[in-house]
Amino acid sequence: MNNKYLLSKRNFFEKNGYVIYKNILSKKNTSYYLRDLKKFALNKNEGKNLFLQGYHGLSKWKKIKQIRKNPKIKKIATSLLGTNIKNFGSELFAKKGSGTMPVPLHQDDAYWCSNGGRGLTLWLALTSVSKKNGGIFYLQGSHKKGLMPHQMAKTKKFSQTIKKSININKYKKISPVLNKGDCVVHGGLTAHGSKKNISNKPRIAITFRFIDKNLTFNKSRLKKYKKQLKKHRQITEAT
Numbered sequence: 001m002n003n004k005y006l007l008s009k010r011n012f013f014e015k016n017g018y019v020i021y022k023n024i025l026s027k028k029n030t031s032y033y034l035r036d037l038k039k040f041a042l043n044k045n046e047g048k049n050l051f052l053q054g055y056h057g058l059s060k061w062k063k064i065k066q067i068r069k070n071p072k073i074k075k076i077a078t079s080l081l082g083t084n085i086k087n088f089g090s091e092l093f094a095k096k097g098s099g100t101m102p103v104p105l106h107q108d109d110a111y112w113c114s115n116g117g118r119g120l121t122l123w124l125a126l127t128s129v130s131k132k133n134g135g136i137f138y139l140q141g142s143h144k145k146g147l148m149p150h151q152m153a154k155t156k157k158f159s160q161t162i163k164k165s166i167n168i169n170k171y172k173k174i175s176p177v178l179n180k181g182d183c184v185v186h187g188g189l190t191a192h193g194s195k196k197n198i199s200n201k202p203r204i205a206i207t208f209r210f211i212d213k214n215l216t217f218n219k220s221r222l223k224k225y226k227k228q229l230k231k232h233r234q235i236t237e238a239t
Contacts, residue, residue, distance in 0.1 A: 001072060006079040013080055017143035017190035018174070024072050024124060025181040034126045034180075034204065036063050037092070055092040058206065064090050068208055073122060076185060077210045080120055088119060088209035095134040095197035095204075102134070102195050104161035105168070107142075109188035110150040111160065112211075113222040117147065117188040119211035126204045129178040134197035136184065136205075139171035142191035152228060159229045162191060 013019040025033070040061045058064050067073070068087070077085055094100075109117040129135040142148075153161040162168070168191070176184050186192055197203055 001075050006075065009076075010079050013185065013187070016138075016140050016174075018138045018140075018176075018184055018186040018192075019080075020176055020178070020182065020184045021072070021076055022179070022182050024070065024076075024183045025067070027179075027181055030126055030181040033063055033067060037061060037126070037204075037206075054094065056089075058090040058092050064206070067124075067206070073208060076122060076183075077120070077208075080185065081118065081210055081212055084213045085210045086213050088211040090209065091207045093123075093205050093207065094202065095194075096202045097197060097200055100134065100197050103136075103193045104153045104158055105139070105191055105193040106150065106153075106158070106161050107147060107189050107191050108186075108209075109147055111225065112188055113218050113225055114188065114211070115216045115218055117143075118215045119188040119209060120185055121188075122183055122185045122208040122210070124183040124206050124208065125178040125180055126206060127180050127202050129176070129182075129203055129205065130199075131175040131177075131195070132197075133199040133201045133203040134194050135175055135178070135203060136192055136194050137173055137175040138186060139168055139191040140174050142168075142171050143187050143189040145189075145191075147189060148191065159225075161193075 009019050009021065040063075041055075068090070093103075108121060109119070112119060123136060127133075131137070148166050149163045150160040151163045153159060171191070178184060
């Protein structure tokens with residue numbers, strides 16, 4: 001990854017709100033990490049269900065730190081955010097097969113509640129990803145709109161979605177096709193989601209989040225969000 005390549009990717013990211021990087025991990029290494037992640041899942045209370053949607057406790061998986069130290073990942077994060085960055089967590093997002101839920105359209109910063117949205121998510125594919133098996137999609141250029149109004153989502157495990165009153169038709173919907181070991185990066189203000197997996201092929205990805213070390217958070221927004229989240233869980237668990 002030379003400077004010219006990284007600059008072209010950053011320019012694309014700043015214009016579109018997302019950018020794709022190929023071959024972050026070799027196919028061999030990707031298969032190795034996926035096997036180890038499955039072993040980790042079987043040792044958790046969630047068991048195989050861990051791969052049915054999402055898991056936010058990925059920091060407990062020993063290999064996650066090893067992957068985060070990959071020099072390509074560090075170069076990507078610093079080229080997009082600058083060198084003054086810090087770890088903001090990791091997650092697993094999976095759709096094992098048909099019947100898994102879609103992810104409603106949202107912006108990550110609606111959950112983060114930061115001031116300025118100076119953060120990004122690096123979404124690393126551990127399997128091949130396409131529109132058919134529930135791959136992530138983006139509203140191209142939506143990050144330039146800023147934080148859009150959100151409302152409680154009806155989908156279980158997802159607290160908020162962009163309000164239906166927002167006109168999203170003016171944005172082009174992009175569904176990146178990724179091979180295992182590729183990644184796509186999006187900013188905290190880039191609107192995105194995913195459809196159901198309608199294939200018999202799993203779609204498994206892990207994420208690495210980074211934020212600017214000087215990024216601050218809106219305490220009142222965060223308090224309000226946590227209150228909504230608690231209410232949402234009570235409603236969805238009851239239905």
